[in-house]
Amino acid sequence: MTLEAGSSLKTGSGTGTSSIGSLFKALNSGTTTSRQIVESCLNAIDQRDGSIGAFLHIDRERALQAAEASDLRRSTGEVRGPLDGLPISIKDAICEAGQPATCASRILEGYVSPYSATVIDRLHAAGAIPLGRVNLDEFAMGSSSENSAYQLTHNPWDLTRTPGGSSSGSAASVAARMVPGSLGSDTGGSIRQPASLCGIVGLKPTYGRVSRYGLVAFASSLEQIGPFSLDVFGAAALLQTIAGHDPHDSTCVNTPAEDYLQTLDTPLADLRIGVPKEYFGEGLDPEVQNIVEEALAVYSQHGAKLIPVELPHSKYSVATYYIIAPSEASSNLARFDGIHYGYRSPNFTDLESLYAASRGEGFGPEVKRRIMLGTYALSAGYADKYYVKALQIRRLIRHDFDAAFQQCDVIAGPVTPTPAFRLGELTDDPLAMYLSDIYTIAANLAGIPAISIPAGWTASGLPVGLQLQGPVFTESRLLRAARMLEIDRPWIDRLPPAAGG
Amino acid sequence: MKYDVIIGLEVHAQLQTKTKIFCGCATDFTPDAPNIRTCPVCLGLPGALPVLNRRAFEMAVKAALGLRCQIAHFTKWDRKQYFYPDLPKGYQISQYDLPFSHSGLMEIPADPEVAGAEGLTRKVRIIRAHLEDDAGKNIHDESGRGSESQVDLNRAGTPLVEIVTEPDLRSPKEARMLLEEIRLLLLYFGVSDCNMQEGNLRCDANINLHLHHDSGITTKTPIVEIKNLNSFRFLEQACEYEVSRQLKTYGHLEEIADRTKRTFGYDPQRGVTIEQRSKEEAADYRYFPDPDLVPVIVTADQIQLWQADLPERPQDRRQRYQTELGLSPYDAGVIIEQGRAFADFFEQIVAHGAESKQASNWITQEIQRILNERKCSIGEFPVSAELVGTILRKVSDKQLTLKAAREALDALVSYSEENTVSQETLEKVIQERGLSIVQNDELLLNIIQQVIQKNPKPVADYLGGKQAAAGSLLGQVMREARGADPQLVKSLVTQALDALKSGNS
Numbered sequence A: 001m002t003l004e005a006g007s008s009l010k011t012g013s014g015t016g017t018s019s020i021g022s023l024f025k026a027l028n029s030g031t032t033t034s035r036q037i038v039e040s041c042l043n044a045i046d047q048r049d050g051s052i053g054a055f056l057h058i059d060r061e062r063a064l065q066a067a068e069a070s071d072l073r074r075s076t077g078e079v080r081g082p083l084d085g086l087p088i089s090i091k092d093a094i095c096e097a098g099q100p101a102t103c104a105s106r107i108l109e110g111y112v113s114p115y116s117a118t119v120i121d122r123l124h125a126a127g128a129i130p131l132g133r134v135n136l137d138e139f140a141m142g143s144s145s146e147n148s149a150y151q152l153t154h155n156p157w158d159l160t161r162t163p164g165g166s167s168s169g170s171a172a173s174v175a176a177r178m179v180p181g182s183l184g185s186d187t188g189g190s191i192r193q194p195a196s197l198c199g200i201v202g203l204k205p206t207y208g209r210v211s212r213y214g215l216v217a218f219a220s221s222l223e224q225i226g227p228f229s230l231d232v233f234g235a236a237a238l239l240q241t242i243a244g245h246d247p248h249d250s251t252c253v254n255t256p257a258e259d260y261l262q263t264l265d266t267p268l269a270d271l272r273i274g275v276p277k278e279y280f281g282e283g284l285d286p287e288v289q290n291i292v293e294e295a296l297a298v299y300s301q302h303g304a305k306l307i308p309v310e311l312p313h314s315k316y317s318v319a320t321y322y323i324i325a326p327s328e329a330s331s332n333l334a335r336f337d338g339i340h341y342g343y344r345s346p347n348f349t350d351l352e353s354l355y356a357a358s359r360g361e362g363f364g365p366e367v368k369r370r371i372m373l374g375t376y377a378l379s380a381g382y383a384d385k386y387y388v389k390a391l392q393i394r395r396l397i398r399h400d401f402d403a404a405f406q407q408c409d410v411i412a413g414p415v416t417p418t419p420a421f422r423l424g425e426l427t428d429d430p431l432a433m434y435l436s437d438i439y440t441i442a443a444n445l446a447g448i449p450a451i452s453i454p455a456g457w458t459a460s461g462l463p464v465g466l467q468l469q470g471p472v473f474t475e476s477r478l479l480r481a482a483r484m485l486e487i488d489r490p491w492i493d494r495l496p497p498a499a500g501g
Numbered sequence B: 001m002k003y004d005v006i007i008g009l010e011v012h013a014q015l016q017t018k019t020k021i022f023c024g025c026a027t028d029f030t031p032d033a034p035n036i037r038t039c040p041v042c043l044g045l046p047g048a049l050p051v052l053n054r055r056a057f058e059m060a061v062k063a064a065l066g067l068r069c070q071i072a073h074f075t076k077w078d079r080k081q082y083f084y085p086d087l088p089k090g091y092q093i094s095q096y097d098l099p100f101s102h103s104g105l106m107e108i109p110a111d112p113e114v115a116g117a118e119g120l121t122r123k124v125r126i127i128r129a130h131l132e133d134d135a136g137k138n139i140h141d142e143s144g145r146g147s148e149s150q151v152d153l154n155r156a157g158t159p160l161v162e163i164v165t166e167p168d169l170r171s172p173k174e175a176r177m178l179l180e181e182i183r184l185l186l187l188y189f190g191v192s193d194c195n196m197q198e199g200n201l202r203c204d205a206n207i208n209l210h211l212h213h214d215s216g217i218t219t220k221t222p223i224v225e226i227k228n229l230n231s232f233r234f235l236e237q238a239c240e241y242e243v244s245r246q247l248k249t250y251g252h253l254e255e256i257a258d259r260t261k262r263t264f265g266y267d268p269q270r271g272v273t274i275e276q277r278s279k280e281e282a283a284d285y286r287y288f289p290d291p292d293l294v295p296v297i298v299t300a301d302q303i304q305l306w307q308a309d310l311p312e313r314p315q316d317r318r319q320r321y322q323t324e325l326g327l328s329p330y331d332a333g334v335i336i337e338q339g340r341a342f343a344d345f346f347e348q349i350v351a352h353g354a355e356s357k358q359a360s361n362w363i364t365q366e367i368q369r370i371l372n373e374r375k376c377s378i379g380e381f382p383v384s385a386e387l388v389g390t391i392l393r394k395v396s397d398k399q400l401t402l403k404a405a406r407e408a409l410d411a412l413v414s415y416s417e418e419n420t421v422s423q424e425t426l427e428k429v430i431q432e433r434g435l436s437i438v439q440n441d442e443l444l445l446n447i448i449q450q451v452i453q454k455n456p457k458p459v460a461d462y463l464g465g466k467q468a469a470a471g472s473l474l475g476q477v478m479r480e481a482r483g484a485d486p487q488l489v490k491s492l493v494t495q496a497l498d499a500l501k502s503g504n505s
Ligand SMILES: [Zn+2]
Pocket: B020, B023, B024, B025, B037, B038, B039, B040, B041, B042, B043, B157
């Protein structure tokens, strides 16, 4: 095993940008500058984003200025860390002062945030360069980008297919080598599923590890902001930059952020990998199953033990999630009322019709569906049957994980039941769409960290991810385990067709 | 027909924290422009999150302990959801099933007009006190020309404590007295300014009647909630009107089919209660735990610390003034009603030697008169409680008459306009104006003459040249004329003896 970060990576601009690890090395060795990196990203966006559709808004001038400032710092030896000078795309649900934050919704068309999310402040403090705002399913509700009010995002590996969602633009912008990293959010798999379908690394942190302040809320008790990157190094660097206590978020845990990069290249000895039988049952695409099992075999070769574990309540995950998430969403989205900011319909005669028309015209069908679901689940007479019951099952799902982690260090399995599906394939079947989150939702319900890493490609060239889940606050373990696979079976040289592969 | 009036109150009081309950914005919302005390959190901007202001929680606990409530060891926050322009988040952060406090008790004298209640104490149980954030204000165009309504969110996010009582009140007067007592408590505890004009203290009254028909049947009228009463008078008037309205509507009915609770408002101009739009009659607030906030855990030790730190309740003070200081209930009440600073001033006057009844008369009459003249509060009174106490001690020591004491106080007050007033100033004022009893009076001279007549021996000695013989005469005069100025006594005795001397020669 070779343990050097990004050891076999190209940094040339012809194929777009490269991984955070290799760019960090190239910057340090003086073979490139931040300005060159940002320019190559902007060129790649110009060339490719017309067919990918990841970006909703790009701030070129600001990015170039920030790159020059970073190069100046580097020349005077004041580098702020591994992300200094590197452009990062931002899911359009994470607020930055002076930037739009549409959440891919008509209701926030033209809205400009007057304040920045804590993670954005931390990116700036680390010298990273927020380059542009990327597409998502409206208010992070969806798994395909098809719920965006503005545009479709296409999978760089096959433009007819979905990049996944809801952080569609984050995954596609990184996979297509238009940026080396991105920030997205994961409420039920919205980082891991698109990372898996796009063949890159995506990590959902432990609930409370990263501040949610400035992330437009969909389901507050479930979601976390997390990184996308071509390499594990980049995911670690991004996570340690954005993690840590924030006085603006009461649910953000008051423990200091770790230095994930320090331990990254130390393989985990005697790793016990739990393999739940529930993740390998009906509905799992055989090709996906093979690729995941081959990845597990790699770990076995490096001395890991594969241990069968049980997650008996995982079959209730989707149902539980689709009560809790819409309940919270129905409340979180009440503030979009046409009164204070955002879209106001001209079609009203009184206060009530102002609300009805603004929300009716401003929200898309999936958002409305979930608001209706959640409003119903919280209604007097129904709350006990639905919302309260869902909370009880959520506790059981947590206990499943507690019990399983008595026997193993991480739990491994597929991220999604199938590789990327075709755009349009599931739009008429919301339930089938919901099932694409079947393996990812439980981690959000339990609040545990989980990572998706490229495990292989199908015969038709679609990427398939491996999911590793760990007990709370074991991000460092997940990153080290991911790095073991990356070293053994490096994936970064495999370029998607949209990036010249 | 006999009937009972049944009233319970829901009292809303704004806590006087420096900053709002879930953000860092200042709470002084008397600023000159709308929406300037706001931030992403209290504007409800996308992505903003609330963080509990611990001071607000502690103040609310203080209020609840004052109401003799139990403090919960575990309390959480719930969203109360409804749409209204002054509510930017689309929900209010409140407490639903696990309020931070419950099971308190307040006592007021029962209304003697209520049959059988004369001389009794009305015990009013407090169901709960919980904490929530206030909404903003809608500003409507009153011109009728149809311009746009506006929203001012300066007030949005101000901490509010809501106090809910059992329906233990038996008359509109008792309702008023309870609200007055709650107001005093919150004022004395320094947790709310209770400014009712500003809406910082407001109240809803739930009221109905139990009608005892001559047939022996008792019927209960439907409960009416009268919303948003922002003065004591309106509370009492609205309840009185509602009693008469319910009597008129239901008094003749031995059976009332529809007992649905209804919501009314009060129109003080017309003095009537008016049913409010009952469209959202069964408002479903869809309460659920706010996932953005963590529950608050309070330990028994912490509660004990807070309890130990509690100021004296106005009710307890009123009682103490009667039992320990011998004031009448009326006088004690008058002082307590004027507020904590006023009562503190009174107690300091007593502590500096004033007789308590005298102190009570003075603070409610002399001092109050000066405060009214000068249009200032007790905190701005120019003469310290210590000096007032000294003046009154001189009265009880018979060094000053009451009239002279009043003159001394007035002199000190006017003197204070250009100078600081001290103990020396007081002595100087008494001296200069000749306010001392002994100077005013023949008393001292009479005593001296008597002493001289009764003591021929020392007098003869003195006249014979023994200066020291005057000492025993001086001592006797001082003993007789208790509190007289020794310097003065000495010079008067010497004068009297010298007069004898010259008369002899
Ligand atoms: Zn604020």
